[in-house]
Amino acid sequence: MPNERSTTAFDPESVPVKDASTVMLVRDSARGVEVFLLQRVVGMDFAGGMTVFPGGGVDRSDSEASVRWTGRDVQWWAQRFDVTPARAQALVLAAVRETFEECGVLLAGQDPESVLADTAPHAQARGQLEARELSFGDFLTREGLVLRADLLRPWARWITPLGERRRYDTHFFVAAAPEGQNADGETSEAEHVLWQTPAESLEHWRSGRSVLLPPTWAQLTELSKYATVAEILAAEPKIPTILPIMSRTDTGIHIAFDGDEGYYDGGGPHPWANRDDI
Incomplete structure (x- = not known):
């Protein structure tokens, strides 16, 4: 049977843009702020083999869920991300859901002031969520949990x-x-996981031991400017919508974005270096 990808014309304009949420989990350590990272399984359709933060696409159930929520209201999130309130709710729910699915961390508690101390009792539900056998809204409602949106920052x-x-x-x-x-790293999408300081992760990339997409590189570069988690949580960064431009060059494919010279001059491997499919 012929390979569909090689015989079917590819129309870039027809590719839909889907909403997704990614969460950078951070913690203080003796070496400074550390961030949690996953190396995705090689061969995955998107970002296979690359080092990323936990995250993934928004589900329809995230938009439709009715959950108890503490923290800034949906309108505030909508303004910060420049989206509709309905999209803002879905993005926040997806952020919490994906973090739970991909690394077992659940930003929820039995009441608005608490957060679960141990998520192990919810291991079965975690697997059902990843397999899309259970919606996140139904899970939170069934367990009587309050979503802690106040623990997130855009x-x-x-x-x-x-x-x-x-x-x-x-x-x-x-x-x-x-x-x-x-x-x-108890997820089907991760080859392995680790905590690193942003500086360590960037050095890991520069030495060729990992591959970072430009958005991941950019966030690690920004996080490296902060000395503590408290400083990060207190920050109120501007959130422009960044749409890089892809083009062909003599060496492969170039992704242009503000500050891209740091990415291309950094010495690390680039996922598009040998591609010729555009």
Whole structure:
């Protein structure tokens, strides 16, 4: 049977842009602020083999869920990300859901002032959520949990450039890892996971031991400017919508964005270096 990708014309303009949420979990350590990272399984359709933060696409159930919520209201989130209130709710729910699915950290508690100290009792539900056998709203309601939106901060927004076969409008959040909860790699999407300072992660990339997409590189670069988690959570960054431009060059494919010279001059591997499919 012929390979569909090689025989079917690719129309970049027809690729839909899907909403996605990504959460940068941070914690203080003797070496400074550390951030939780996953290396995605090689061969995945999007960002396979690359080092990323926990996150993923918004589900329809995230938009339709009715949950107890504490923190800034939906309108505030909508203004910060420049989206409709309905999209803002879905993005926040997706951020909390994806973080739970991908590393077992759940930003929720039995009441508006608490956060779960241990998520192990919800391991079965975590698997059901990842398999899409259970909606996040139903899970929170069943367990009597309050979503702690106040533990999240909006951080950045990047859109996958025109020319990719999968495109996402990704909204970045930051959150402090809750005391007592253990971020793990018990997900089908991760080859392995680790905590690193942003500087360590960038050095890991420069030495060729990891591959970072431009948005991941940009957020690690920004996080490296902060000395403590408290400073990060107190920050109120501007959140422009960043849409990089993809183009062909003599060496492969170039992704242009504000500050891209730091990415291309940094010495690390670039995921598009040898591509010729645009």
